[in-house]
Amino acid sequence: MAADLSFFQSETAQSLRAEGRAEGRAEGRAEDILLLLERRGVVVSEGERARIVGCGDLDVLGVWFSRAITASSVAEVFGETE
Template sequence: MTTTSHRYQSDFARRYFSEGEASGEARGEARALLTILDARGVEIPDEIRANIANSTDLDQLSVWIRRAATAYKIQDLDDPGHE
């Protein structure tokens, strides 16, 4: 029996496995962001909550998490000076 160094042999399987990992990571980052905002008492309108929860942009989520750490209002997430 031959073994290989990676789990999936086909490009198809590797691509979809990677996409699944990225999707799961984005969901976790969005959940963390919403938790931080909630802990800080920041009101989150339903539309913005949905946009955060559905975001797949890990870079943007990371920026928002850094800003959320000191946010007083939801608008602080879009303020580049609020980092």
């Protein structure tokens, strides 16, 4: 008896896979930001770490990553400087 595998080709399944890929990219980008800051000697508090890891917006994470290249504090990464 053949199993019905139509769900795996359905629009719902494709959407779930795409969502999973986006979440994976966001997690990877957050890890990249944290590693970059660590290697540059920028201190990251637990709250700041949670904010970075909890962000799922790839556009925001991209901006943060770019800022992390030259930032001397996490506040600069978040754009919270005066």
